[in-house]
Every structure is written in structure tokens, then in C-alpha cells.
Amino acid sequence: MPLTTAPDPRSTGISAAILRLLLPYHRTTDHAPATAEAFRHQRRRIDGFVHDGEPVVFTLPGFPCKSPNPAKVLGHLPDQGERLSLTFLQSLCMDIERIYAPGARVVICSDGHVFGDLIGVPDDHIDAYSDELRAVIRALDLHHLSVFDLRDVLGDLPHDTQRARVHDQYAPTLEALRAEVRADAHMLALYRGITRFLVEDTADFTGTRSALQRECRKRAYGVIQRSRAWGALIAEHHPRAVRLSIHPQPVGAAKFGIRLLDAPDAWTTPWHSAALRDPDGRWTLMPRARAERLGRLVHRNGRPSHFEGAETRAAVNRWRA
Template sequence: MSNYITGPIDLTLSHHATDIATQLLQIVYRQRRLIHGNDNCLHTPCTLCLNMQTDKINAMIARGGPITFILPAFPAKSPNLSKVLGTSPDLGEKLSLRQLNDLCVKISELHPPGARIIICSDGRAFSDCVGVSDDEVSNYGREIKNLLVSLKLNNIEIFNLEDYFKQGNFDSIRQQLVEQYGRSIDALKLAIKTEEHTLNMFNGIHRFMYTDLKHRKPEYSSNKLKEEAKDVAYQVIIRSNAWSALVQEVFPEALRLSIHPQHPHSEKIGIKLMDCDDVWRTPWHGAVLDDGENYRLMARSDIEKMPVNLVYENGRPSYYVLRRYESGQAS
């Protein structure tokens, strides 16, 4: 991260630079993921949509540096094998990383210094809550870095918890994260009652945690699983928000992307990684189906109800293809 520029700026921007900032945002907003019911701003971003982000972009343009984004994402594969193919990145991660890198390339066509996306991998922050081991987080992160190299995705970087807390074991640095940047469960419960976006996030994560626990603990009753999923969802949100606060402190001038759908006038920009059957679906919570026209993310169990073949890449399962459309492996 040595090329990240920090510090105060006091430069006067030209009208041309402001126009470029708006055009850059419009490029980003073509991949925006919004909370349901905000379709008008999705198709035609309003003035408020643009004004939420232009100051940061203008500052980066004035410096003459790349447009920098941070994205907490790519934690590790879900332990729920009814959703995913395994513990390793597959075609979902590959397509999503390409999509992010392509976004940076499009920006560079308008802004020659280019753009970069810093993926702030959040798996280490809450792996113990969701049944993923630290070894699995490490292996997944290592393979993501390998994909960036092999696919020549030069506009993407990785930042994780151990890059910040350089001392202590993983349990210790998770504790430090919550102590320094987290908030209490009571504060979170109040936010769920009073903030629509927090309620939406809680409901989405609670649902995902419930389906994961149902797979991992089939002997438990539905009511018990829902209560445990609720407790896990609280912890995941607390850890995720703490991680968000940390990366915002480390990269204060970067634009904040999110894998979750956002309100159009939020400081976070919800970003679409690829088509999916659920706005909360991610490559690490799903598998890829090639239906002959498009790639989309779905739960593995739903895909396997269809007439599909499983495609392997480098000896590992990577994605499914509908038999009537099958035309070989994806590039």
C-alpha cells in the first residue's frame, strides 16, 4: 500500500475535472447494486447520488493519482456444501475478479492514472463465527492472490487483518479488532430497529446463517437454529462493521464499495460482481451455472436439480453447465 497518498489537500478543481468525476461515477454506477425499490436511481443516478461521492473523486483527480476503491469481500467459501462446490475459489471468484478489474480498466480510459480496487478480505474477522477454520481462510486468500497473478488482474490488491495487526495469533487479533473498532450488541440491536439498511443487512445475513447452520447441524430444531443464526448474525455484523471502520481509517480517501445492496444515497456503493438468483448471493455463497446465455450464481443444491454437468478446471470442480447448452469449458 506504499503508493497510497494520504494527507490534506487544498487544490482548486476545474469544471472539466468535475465533469470527469461525474463521468467516472456513472461508469461505476452501471454496476451498482441497490436495495429493492430504488430502480429510478439505478437507471438514472440523481444529483444526490453523484454528490455523495464527487468530493473524494475530485480530490484523487486533483492529486493526479488513481481512483482508489476499498471492498470488504472474498472472505472464504461458505462451509455449507449445499451452496458451494468446496473450499477453493472457482469460476465465480474468477469472473467476479475479472469484473472488478474490468471496471478499473474502463475508468483508466477516461482517467489515465487509472483505478485500483483494494479487496479488504474480511474472512479472518469472523471465520470463527461461521464455522470456517483459519487454515481455510489462509488457503482461500492465497489462491485469490494466485488468481490475480495468473489472470493478470493488475488493478486489484489484497489487504487483510494480519496486515494491520502484525502481532498476536488470529484469535488475539480478532479480539483486538472488536475492542478497538466494534460496537456493542445493544447498539446493533437499536440500529436494527431504527435503520432500514441495518435491518436489511441483518435479515439477509440471518437468513444465510440459518441455511448454513441447517446444513451443518441437521439434528437441531428449526427454532433452535433460528436463535443460533440470530446470535451468529449479530457477531458477523459487529465484526464486519469493525473491519469496515478499520479499513476506512487505513484508507480514508478511498471510495467504499460493498458486495451488499445499498441505498442509492449511501456512502457505500453496492457493487454487482455477477448475475445471481438472490441479491445477497456471492461467489463464496454460491456456485456458477452456465445456462448457455449467461453465467449466474445460485445455490449448488438448486443447480443440481437441473440437467447439468459439472465442469472441472485444473482437476477441481469449477462450475455447472446445462446439458442442452453445453459447449465446452469456459475460458
């Protein structure tokens, strides 16, 4: 009869406590609240680090680049939305350190170059965005965070060559992906959400609205293919890590969706919006065009940073409704 190893109650208890720290920030479209016990995949990963007495490593694909639509963002470089989000991730790691001495770290897997040709953002803007992320992390001493991108894997190869290599090696076929979207409600929601973002982010299309939607539906499949490819590459380079996601995820999924800042819906991110602070000091993400109507623009180090709202939180909530 094969020998079995009983779970370490201490490790399991610490893992559950770490998950409970994450739960208030779970980004999901599910309505019922979930307990730590519902996230068995994440608990197994965290258990492995705790059992070995090592820092828990989280990987978070995201922070790619700013939206190319000037009605949504303040420019092509990180601003207060990113600073707040990075600071939040640092504070989450520090909270984990208070209950588990080895602590945690987050590897931000900046994926702008993976999608640049599909989302209409120049590669030099993506480089500048990723470089500035690293500069912000250094300047704010966010020592629990690091940035990983295609340059860490494929060096100085031309960006188109990098994209082609990752796609060819890791991406699922278009036929398989279409079948999955037809069969799975979560995948359908993801496909529709990405299509919506592509439509909103296209600022210079000269054709009809229906033609734009057709083109964006096609590009959405490409974005999901590349996203899958990037996820497989990350898993290869960080095989033990706990996978976070900026997209909503169902309870119990292999990825844990995480909300970085307050926003009007589960899909809004700092790179698709601007940050507004209300008179009570609370922050909300929203499109730049709307934030301009609720507050005044604030510059930091000579660059647009965020908006300071003269309106009360009640007024912001009325806009959100």
C-alpha cells in the same frame, strides 16, 4: 470573509463519468434508477483523486471464504465465480482508465478471519482461500487488484487474538447496534439478510429449526459488529478510498453497493454459490444443488470449477422466477 475554492469543472466532469461507469452495476434494493448526481459522497472522494491526478482507489470488503454449506458451493477454495468476479473488477478499472489516464485500482479487503468463528469456517480454510485469491490475481495478471487482510495488519498473531483486538478497538456495542436495527429500515434488512445466510450456511446443526434461528439471530449481531469494526480498520488504513460494498446499499449512501455477477437476488455472492454458464455463454450464480440440476460439473486444474448448462436461458429464468 473566508476564501472559497470553486470546484474544478474538469475534475467534476471526470468524476461524474466514472460514476456513470459504475451505475449499471449498482447493487441496491431501491427500484428507481439513479443518476451520478445522487452519489455525492462518492463524487467527493473520486474528485480528490482526479484533482491530484492519482489512480482512484476503491476498497471492497468481501471475498472472505467459501460458505461451509456443501449444498451451496463446490469447495473451500475460489472457483470460477471468484475468477469471473475478479476479472469483472479488473475490466471496470480498465474502463475507468480509458476515460481517466491514471486509472483505478481495487483493494479487496478479504474479511474471512474477522468472522471465522461466527460463521463456522476453519482459519486454515480462510488462509487457503485468501492465498488462492492472490494466486488467481497473479495468474490472470489482474494488475489493478490487490488483496488486504488481517495478516497485513496484525501479522502472525493467533487468529483469535486478531479478532479480539479488532473487535475491542473498533466494534460498536451490542446495545447501540440493536437500537440501530430497531430504528433503521436498511439496518433491519441487513440484519435479516445476514441471519438468513447464517441459517442457510449451517449444515450440521442438531437442534430444532427455531433454535437454529435464535442462534443465528444472535450471531448476526456479532457479524455486523465485526463488519463495522473491519470497516473502521479499512478506513484507517485507506482513508481516502471510495468504499464499495457487496451488500445492497441505498442511493446516496456512503457505501456504493456493487454487483459482481448476475444472480437471482441482490444478496447472492460467489462465495455463497456456484457459477453456471448457459448455452448462450451467460453466467449466473446459484446454489450448487440447483446448478447440478441444470448442468454438468466442469473441473479446472484438477478442482471443481463451475457448471455448464444444457438448459436454455429461458429455463434458468424459470428457475429464478
